[in-house]
Amino acid sequence: MTEVAQTRPFATATDSGTGALQTFVTAGPSTIVADVSAAQGGLDLGPDPHELVAAGLAACTTMTLRLYANRKNWEVSGLHVEVFSHYDADKTPPERFERVISLEGNLNEEQRERLFEIAEKCPIHKLLTAGARVVTTVADQD
Structure with missing residues (x-):
């Protein structure tokens, strides 16, 4: 490809x-x-660049959960995702994002657990955990 x-x-x-x-x-x-x-x-x-990355993770998680809940016709009246960034120098990799998901609505425990599983499928979550290639080129000067 x-x-x-x-x-x-x-x-x-x-x-x-x-x-x-x-x-x-x-x-x-x-x-x-x-x-x-x-x-x-x-x-x-x-926002600083780390906050922008955290915002991307929070937004993508919220959108992923809303899409899934809507597709299943689940009664989710509110979604709120907070992302915290931590730097642990003694860990590899040292950067750690902590994601806190709040769900509101008429959901049973099985539905709530499924939504937490779906959060792991958020494309930005997958990007951050799998990594990405960055290719850099220099533009021609005018």
Whole structure:
């Protein structure tokens, strides 16, 4: 199977030009400011890159659970996913995400357990646990 180049990037990041670390990140139709804390040299004007990864995991988990619950016609009135990032220097890999899932609705224990199993099938969860290849090229200068 050959790889097909995308005509539009999934995400772009452009330095704000202000001299600090603020970066304009565009993904899909939205643009946000990414930054780091003042202690790290930024102005804390937006999520840092680790927070963006955690947000992707939280969003994907929520969407995966909603799709499954809807397909099964289960009464899920609310889904809430929190993701915490931890760095354990003595572990391999040292980065650890902790995901806390809250489910609301008329669900029995079997349905709740199934939804927790389905959370493991979230594409971003699978990406983070399996790893991905990153290929870097340098664009031609104008």
